[in-house]
Amino acid sequence: MSLYRILAFDLRNGVARHWRRYAAIAAFFCLSVLALFAARKAYLDVYPSSVGPFTLGDCVVGAFSGMKEYVFDPRNPFDFPALWLLTFLLAAYLTLHYPYRDLLGVGRHLVVAAQSRVGWWYAKCLWVLASVGLFYAVCGAVLCLALLLDGGAFTLDVSPRTPGVLAFGHAVLGQPGGIWPLLVLLPLATVALCLLQLFLSLVIKPLPSYLCTVSLLFLSSYFKTPFLLGNYLMAARSEVFITGGMGFAAGAVLAGALIIVSVVAGRAWVQQMDIIEKESIL
Amino acid sequence: MIEIKKVSKTIQGTQVLCDIEASLPSGRVTGFSGINGSGKTMLMRVLAGLIRPSSGEVLISGKALWKDISFPESIGFLIEGPAFIGSYTGLENLMMIASIKKKAGMAQVRQAIERVGLDPDDKRRYRKYSLGMKQRLGIALAVMEAPDIVLLDEPTNALDADGVALLEGIVREERARGAAVVLSCHDHEVLERLSDSIYYLQAGRVVRKAEGGAGDAAKEA
Numbered sequence: 001m002s003l004y005r006i007l008a009f010d011l012r013n014g015v016a017r018h019w020r021r022y023a024a025i026a027a028f029f030c031l032s033v034l035a036l037f038a039a040r041k042a043y044l045d046v047y048p049s050s051v052g053p054f055t056l057g058d059c060v061v062g063a064f065s066g067m068k069e070y071v072f073d074p075r076n077p078f079d080f081p082a083l084w085l086l087t088f089l090l091a092a093y094l095t096l097h098y099p100y101r102d103l104l105g106v107g108r109h110l111v112v113a114a115q116s117r118v119g120w121w122y123a124k125c126l127w128v129l130a131s132v133g134l135f136y137a138v139c140g141a142v143l144c145l146a147l148l149l150d151g152g153a154f155t156l157d158v159s160p161r162t163p164g165v166l167a168f169g170h171a172v173l174g175q176p177g178g179i180w181p182l183l184v185l186l187p188l189a190t191v192a193l194c195l196l197q198l199f200l201s202l203v204i205k206p207l208p209s210y211l212c213t214v215s216l217l218f219l220s221s222y223f224k225t226p227f228l229l230g231n232y233l234m235a236a237r238s239e240v241f242i243t244g245g246m247g248f249a250a251g252a253v254l255a256g257a258l259i260i261v262s263v264v265a266g267r268a269w270v271q272q273m274d275i276i277e278k279e280s281i282l
Numbered sequence: 283m284i285e286i287k288k289v290s291k292t293i294q295g296t297q298v299l300c301d302i303e304a305s306l307p308s309g310r311v312t313g314f315s316g317i318n319g320s321g322k323t324m325l326m327r328v329l330a331g332l333i334r335p336s337s338g339e340v341l342i343s344g345k346a347l348w349k350d351i352s353f354p355e356s357i358g359f360l361i362e363g364p365a366f367i368g369s370y371t372g373l374e375n376l377m378m379i380a381s382i383k384k385k386a387g388m389a390q391v392r393q394a395i396e397r398v399g400l401d402p403d404d405k406r407r408y409r410k411y412s413l414g415m416k417q418r419l420g421i422a423l424a425v426m427e428a429p430d431i432v433l434l435d436e437p438t439n440a441l442d443a444d445g446v447a448l449l450e451g452i453v454r455e456e457r458a459r460g461a462a463v464v465l466s467c468h469d470h471e472v473l474e475r476l477s478d479s480i481y482y483l484q485a486g487r488v489v490r491k492a493e494g495g496a497g498d499a500a501k502e503a
Contacts, residue, residue: 005382012378013367105365106379108332109423112353113382274293274333 002114006123009110014098014127015134022138025090029063029142035083036062036166037150043165051161053152057179058162059143061241063087064186065166066234068242069224081221081234085214088190088233092213095131095194099124100206108275121270125263128194136187156180158241168236181248182238189232189251192258199266202273226250229258283308284431284462289328289338291486298324300486301338306462308430311453311496313477314466321486322466326361326435329464330354342431359433364420368409372419373402376426386427394426395419399448413440421449425456432456432463438472450476457496 036059040051054062067081103111103120111120147154156178193213200209220230224237224246231237232251239245284306291299299321306312306329314322327333328340331353340347342354366375372395380386386394392402398418411419417440424432434453438446446469453476456463467473473480477494 002382009378009382017367017369106367106375108365109359109379110382112330112332112357112359113379115351115353115355117352272334274327276293276327276333 002116002119003122006110006114006120007126010098010102010123010127011130014102015130018094018098021094022134025094025135026138026142028086028090029139030146032063032083032087033059033142033146037146039167040165043161047161047164051165052159053150054147054162055153055155055157055159056143056147057156057158058152059147060156060183061158061162061179061235062166063139063143064182064233064235065168066230066236067221068168068236070222078222084234085217085221088193088217088230089214091132091135091190092194092197092210094135095128095198096201096206096210099127099198100201103202103275104277111275117270117273118267121267122263124198125195125266128198129191132187132191132194135190156183163241166236168241179235179240182235182240185232185238185248185251185255188259189229189255192255192262193229193233195262195266196258199262199269202266202269226254229254283343284329284464285341286325286329287339287341289325289335289340291324291328291333292336298486299328299335302486302488304481304488304491306464308462309457309460310478311457311463311465311476311494313473313480313494314464314483315470315473315480316466316483319485320483322483323362323435324486325483326359326433326464326466329431329433330357330359330361332361354431356427356430357433358424358427358429358431359435360417360420360424360437361433361435363436363439364416364423366408366416366419366423369407371405371407372400372411372415372422373404375408375419376423379423380426383427390428391426394422397425397448397452398422399445414442414445417441418445418448421452425452428459428461430461432461434464435466436468437465438467438469446472454496 044051064084064087066084067079070078107120111117114120158179197209197213200212216228217230220228224231226246231246235241237246239247286302286304289299289302290297302325314325316322328335331347334348342351345351370378373391376391376395377388380391395402398421400415400418400422421437424434437449441449450472453463453465465473465476474495476496478496480492480494481488482490
């Protein structure tokens with residue numbers, strides 16, 4: 001019972017009260033869509049009449065395109081995927097401060113009243129799930145709105161030219177499941193990323209944990225390896241589009257493992273941690 | 283009844299509590315006195331279950347904290363100053379926290395706010411409160427559920443003379459109700475007046491125990 005009461009508190013104070021952050025995320029995705037349309041215009045300048053209106057699938061792939069595999073070569077500069085990195089840094093920031101601040105503030109009264117550190121922890125894990133869900137809901141709403149304005153089709157099919165517009169390189173289409181693997185993996189891997197950050201924020205404090213997230217995402221853009229979670233968050237590296245791309249199964253296993261490890265380790269940590277701002281007393 | 287048995291706490295290599303032994307009976311006010319950094323607040327955190335002693339144990343009505351129970355089952359506390367949500371009113375803040383246990387309803391919460399001299403119908407948000415009002419709301423939170431244990435760490439901070447008088451009245455009422463009241467306070471006169479016994483802390487150790495004046499005051503009353 002205490003879990004649900006704390007969760008209700010978290011949804012009210014950690015989601016509803018933060019509506020401005022979600023508005024900022026909506027604004028960011030508007031910019032992201034504009035960048036996508038700009039890429040289409042640039043493509044049309046080179047290949048006139050080759051691209052029609054975007055589909056919803058195109059918009060999703062465009063919003064989370066990332067970058068194709070980087071092959072180190074002095075003549076091949078690293079094309080930093082700033083928009084992609086910002087997208088997930090926003091998601092990570094959304095879930096960064098609230099739990100830690102809550103525990104050192106009014107949350108300590110809730111923990112004591114609920115008589116349960118574990119309940120507090122599980123409520124925060126579910127809060128992360130809800131926050132990431134809302135993040136993608138906002139993204140979906142913006143993409144749908146953009147599609148309406150652009151006159152595109154509400155289908156998850158990806159136009160054959162879209163990988164070219166987004167400069168995916170040697171792209172292939174035609175996976176039997178379409179982009180569904182990507183649609184499942186994106187929120188799953190984002191939840192894993194945010195839960196790992198949540199656990200680390202309690203161990204090493206929020207800012208260092210955020211730097212870990214930044215490092216993980218940056219390294220993911222530089223190295224294409226199945227062990228760096230960020231690779232699964234890029235459409236440009238997905239097996240949906242690229243032969244030998246990042247597979248759904250491997251991504252789901254890695255994300256699932258990270259979620260389990262973060263939740264279990266976090267539970268163990270919270271059960272023995274001192275609820276105190278250590279710098280304030282030493 | 284709280285029993286503190288040889289409690290020590292080391293944080294990042296610094297010993298902040300050392301072999302604390304104390305008995306904090308119900309229906310009595312136990313004071314802790316000492317300079318800044320003597321360990322008063324740390325001991326309060328241990329009693330609330332917020333931090334785990336490095337050694338020793340705390341028994342709450344015979345149940346060991348961290349072994350038999352995670353937190354004292356009936357406790358109200360004000361430690362390190364009040365912590366509330368700035369965009370809510372005082373009443374909203376207390377109702378939100380009361381919703382976890384559902385032990386105190388609207389009437390009890392309103393009464394607690396009135397006890398500390400605040401208006402439960404005050405529509406000002408908490409962030410607009412003065413320091414003294416914030417402190418009063420923190421005291422109201424500590425007593426609103428009529429807990430068996432009341433921990434008040436520096437409750438006179440930011441309070442004016444009227445506020446201190448109200449606080450003294452509340453502490454006496456909680457004592458009379460049968461709660462174990464634990465008080466740490468820089469104002470030695472207030473501590474002396476309110477406490478049945480006072481433990482003096484220095485560098486995390488109890489260096490002296492003395493009788494306070496609360497018993498005499500109760501007899502006079």
